[in-house]
Amino acid sequence: MSGPGSPIVRLALRLLAAGLAGYLLALAYEPVAFAYVIPVSLAVFGVVTRGVRMRTGFVLGLVFGTAFYAVHIRWMAPSIGSDAWAALSGIEAAFYGLLGAAAAVIHRLRAWPFWLACAWTAMETVRSTWPFSGMPWGRLGFAVVDTPWAPALAYVGVTGVSLLLAAIGFLAARVVVSPSRMDGRWAATGLIAVTALTALPAMAPWSLGSSGEITVAAVQGDVPGPGNDILADYRGVTQNHVDATIELAARVRAGDVAPPRFVLWPENSTAVDPFNDYSTGEQIEAAVSAIDVPLVVGAIVDAGEEHVLNQGIVWDPVTGAGDRYTKQNPVPYGEYIPFRKQLSGLFGRLDRIPRDMLSGTRRTPLDVAGVPVADAICFDIAYDAGLADQIERGGELLAVQTSNASFIFTDQVEQQFAITRARAIETGKYVVVASTNGVSGVIAPDGAVVARTERRTQDVLVESVELRPGVTPGLRVGAALALGTPLAAGLAVLLGLVVGWRARRLSRRSTAEEVS
Template structure:
């Protein structure tokens, strides 16, 4: 058992290296193969321990950026919760191994676990989904066909078939596993030869403004008025370049999340700053603003600010970050005195979630907006695309993470979303990383960190939906149903192994031996291979 847990720890650490900043994507199936091997021939409770250790090896280094940006306590708590989900997978894997086609049952259970931890509790934590790690591999175009969830399922299946190949004792079993591995991999990379392409309705020119953050660059609130002024200055400078013929005139401009950290409707100074920028450029600006919502709540919004009609349509962030933008069970934390200092003291009011389902109308363009961590979730972007979005924008404030690997991890997720949607994505960040991403995931242009830069690019407006957007939300449900069926079959197979005579032996019921010792270990060993009969 000690050897299994050590291998699981190393395999989990290897999985963390599959993502940014190392990004060796081919470690994903190998690490999952190792996980499958370490959970084989175990009981559920032992499988839980092995899976938990795997989760610790994976998630603690994967989100280590939280330690320095938000706090060590938040990092340990969140990574620990995510590791528990991997422990539950390990317990399920121990049961599913008893079924003949266990690589496929395990893959369904993996997707079920991955999706569940990405949505629950408190919206979950989608970081570390396998589908986000393939953007620089031949598997990337498959995102447009089956979505992030589908690619996670494919990668997991490949890894578990590799494990099956390793443990196959008979020649024909190895042959079947090898054929299955080659066949699945071949089908999975077909989209790289035949990529899914949506029709182009027209083109539009978009400017993404990265105004930069004063001071060290990692605290948006230290000089929030300076942040707004930086974005005004960058936009006015762009207007001068346009007037002098140095840059093309954009059809609209995207400012990042927290480009105004106070309510622009109530704060006269901030309102005047925005009006100055809009008047100078003469086209709508998508302003990222914090808006008051009563004495106890705020909204994180993208506001379409028109030069003629002023503020109009708004998108409200769908997935505020617990302990970062709101405090669950605030009363409990206040009673314990934990909101009086530290990170929680900065959250004076809780941020409400948005529920917009239609794209924004920005200069005649149907824009699906996402604010910061929203890009990691499936629901918001998918529903806006279903309602006609032709272009994706991401307004993000990564200043708190500017010195960490979170920046590149989120940008890689955004690239995956571009491929999945088959549409261009425009990213505006306060001080990095902003960029324009093509539907094939390639980076048209991007900024550097801690700089003031403006990107101006002409992009296609793509209509319709890719299959990945259409089916991506259905796959987790199907996987959950299959996992439930698989667990029932696995439990039944184990019980059958305990009661069914085999090779002339007596019925293997759990009995108390005459010498007083429990015969459970012997019974387990006798029945551990029942699923392979």
């Protein structure tokens, strides 16, 4: 029989608490977007993984991760397929399981809240880049755009904010489980100090200087039909963007809006190669000729019989197609299929991806009408390296070309827009977003939304933005932490193993002395 204090009951309560904490963390992101639950969720994670063996820690972390990630990316089920949603949720949950196993060891260290915060951040860093191209959705730093923690993004980056929030949560856990009043006081002092440090940037937000002001236009042409299938009428999608651009040109000539320096079209504004498809090329030329300024086209470009490129192409009214950015982080099982031969026909809608998308490697910004523009295509916005590289090399304005049509009825759209706002704060730049049918927008360097469109509408945003040269500390600090926290986490696990080994050795020696 098992009473209320039995090991089975205690384990069941830990598992229940881990699952509830994981679900609570999902509420920090859209559609609820209540980021203040983050420290509470992580505090519970810190408490339930204390005083357990590694294998139990793994199970607790797995339950936490499953409850969090399955809810956080539930938008994948209706858009890509329930099988893909379950598979990705399981893969990401495994990282939280490994973190739980590591936590069981790290708890042996006196400064375990600090070390566990490093391990949490290291886990986010690794799963954001591996396996394949990783999955960065669900990083703590992406959830803070409407909180007093947001200005810290410009100082320590998304990675640094994740580290600070994790430290707050685990210090709170230390207060709860402190074995003595003195220990609890030290933990409470640390909690107050880190909380104050995280909020301090709100008193002095980082701001880059301006090198000038320009007007830009973002075109959201809309997708024919229900709006969730970009390929059902891909020529209609392109024509919609042409029509909206020609209408913009008429408004400019009439003096109703200021002439833009350049026009941004979204990802998949043409889903066929405009260099090989004469009709599509003519459509783009008509739009460029009408507006008479460079147009950044989002195009799928052939790269042989088995591969394609997802590109942003600068189309000049005089010289034609020129500078290009190629998407750097194609989505596995969404835009390319690892182990294609082995998995073909087994999962959801993979048969709709006949050719694999190749990754781009560009590290310099696009030259668009003399403006150095750091481009990102769709999920690229959630990855650190591509934007940071372009900004380090002179990018003064961010452009995001995206096609959320597959997710248009889900929370993915708002989650991605929140990530984009976090990037605006982190980089200190204005961001112009063009989406096929929502959400397009213009975002200020403090994360404020200057303008945005509604979903499933045709709209054109024409806004004045500042060009901001320079690099915020957040990009460099974040990059350093992305390298340093995995090393710190590895060291913490090693030290925890040594502490455990010494404790067992002393216990055996004490037992031997008692026997003798």
